[in-house]
Amino acid sequence: MKNRYKASLIITFITFSFTTAFAQSKAVVIDSMIHRTNRLGLFSGNVLVVDKGKVVYKTAVGFTDATREEKLTDKYRFHIGSIAKEFNAVGIMMLKEQGKLNLNDKVAKYLPQLPAWASGISIKNLLQYTSGLPNLKWQNFKNDADAMAALQQVDELDFEPDSKYAYNNSNTLLQRQVIERITGLTFNNFVKEKMLKPLGMANAIVDPDDSAPMMAKSYNNSYVQSPLVAPISGWTAVTLDDFYKWELAIEKFKLISPASTLEIFTPFGPNKQCGLGGGSMEGSKIISHEHDGTSLNYQALLVANPPADRTVILMTNNKQNNLYDINRAIQAILDGKPYGQPRKSILADYQKHLDTLKGERILSFYKGLKAKSADKYGFENESTLNEIGYFYKNSQRLDDAILVFEYNTTLFPQSGNVFDSLGEAYYAKGDMPKALLNYKKALALDPANTTAKAVVAELEKK
Numbered sequence: 045m046k047n048r049y050k051a052s053l054i055i056t057f058i059t060f061s062f063t064t065a066f067a068q069s070k071a072v073v074i075d076s077m078i079h080r081t082n083r084l085g086l087f088s089g090n091v092l093v094v095d096k097g098k099v100v101y102k103t104a105v106g107f108t109d110a111t112r113e114e115k116l117t118d119k120y121r122f123h124i125g126s127i128a129k130e131f132n133a134v135g136i137m138m139l140k141e142q143g144k145l146n147l148n149d150k151v152a153k154y155l156p157q158l159p160a161w162a163s164g165i166s167i168k169n170l171l172q173y174t175s176g177l178p179n180l181k182w183q184n185f186k187n188d189a190d191a192m193a194a195l196q197q198v199d200e201l202d203f204e205p206d207s208k209y210a211y212n213n214s215n216t217l218l219q220r221q222v223i224e225r226i227t228g229l230t231f232n233n234f235v236k237e238k239m240l241k242p243l244g245m246a247n248a249i250v251d252p253d254d255s256a257p258m259m260a261k262s263y264n265n266s267y268v269q270s271p272l273v274a275p276i277s278g279w280t281a282v283t284l285d286d287f288y289k290w291e292l293a294i295e296k297f298k299l300i301s302p303a304s305t306l307e308i309f310t311p312f313g314p315n316k317q318c319g320l321g322g323g324s325m326e327g328s329k330i331i332s333h334e335h336d337g338t339s340l341n342y343q344a345l346l347v348a349n350p351p352a353d354r355t356v357i358l359m360t361n362n363k364q365n366n367l368y369d370i371n372r373a374i375q376a377i378l379d380g381k382p383y384g385q386p387r388k389s390i391l392a393d394y395q396k397h398l399d400t401l402k403g404e405r406i407l408s409f410y411k412g413l414k415a416k417s418a419d420k421y422g423f424e425n426e427s428t429l430n431e432i433g434y435f436y437k438n439s440q441r442l443d444d445a446i447l448v449f450e451y452n453t454t455l456f457p458q459s460g461n462v463f464d465s466l467g468e469a470y471y472a473k474g475d476m477p478k479a480l481l482n483y484k485k486a487l488a489l490d491p492a493n494t495t496a497k498a499v500v501a502e503l504e505k506k
Contacts, residue, residue: 136167150166166206172312179213252281302325324494331350342363460493464490467481
């Protein structure tokens, strides 16, 4: 018995040592990739990688501001762009659960100073970006009062509420204004008192200004620093630790119920944003959560896989449009698979030039750049062309987007993602037969693609 007990202890120790060494080796590989990306000038920011519920990797690389005199630490706070809209979406659902509002309530009930069109917009429309509100000229405003005054001058909506989708910050503004009207608190104080304090997010800060301590300042590739103040109030800046606490609060339903969480995980349609960005649930469990955000020269990305207890958080103060590439590399390393070193973004370097090109000239430019700069940009990665395709799609240049996505499917014929993107572009154009064809290809290559599955089911009913 003693010998067998001793042997089991040895086996347990060896297993533990192997597991620890394996985790450490992953951290070493991730660290090497992150620092190489930083040396190439492609990433300045903070990184957190959690796998199987344990912190595998955590670091800060780069500088706190455009002077490049002080190095970042993991205690610095970053703006996270549209991810901060999760706070107003969760806030709306908290008030719903308290019986203080109904998602079908009209905006006019809470903001009667707005024109007659407010009687046709529901709270749910604001959450799903289906209100028809125009996107205001935010560069002309200094504060919420300016923006609200501009909305009061709007004569009519861009479209009938609940008939279309248009992602813009007019919806965000009114969500926060509704919360203020119901609670009697500024949205800033509502977030601090009802969310940050209960969750122990002690270092998060709402609406930091240029004097805020331990705040990373964003800057462009010419080292021109951007101011912090935004024309809409209510933007929460976070550290890595507080960001992770927020994600766990979402996953473990610390602020709102699974039913309310599903409500703000459910978009108006496929590939559309909702209150929590994007994600999926099975029953009362979150299966995935993904959200990205951009503000000034800040970018942030959260990718969570709750069943695996895996979360990747990336925050940068020097936008390079490559956080998805960095995440893909991290995910591959965690899974023990080969990974591609993140490279420069063609779109980041050539956006103005690409905006002048049309049709086949786009592909000619891409092929010429590939011939002379193969090592500089990520030509081996499908995301390089996909990013360009979405640039055209988001600019409503659907024919150019389709051309780019079509070419990408010839380069990466085994990728379900590229066929999904092509299907999305055809869907946006209204060519449903080709949308269905490509979504079916995407689903065949990636059976776990829930968006493709939903679109195929929708289109096959028609």
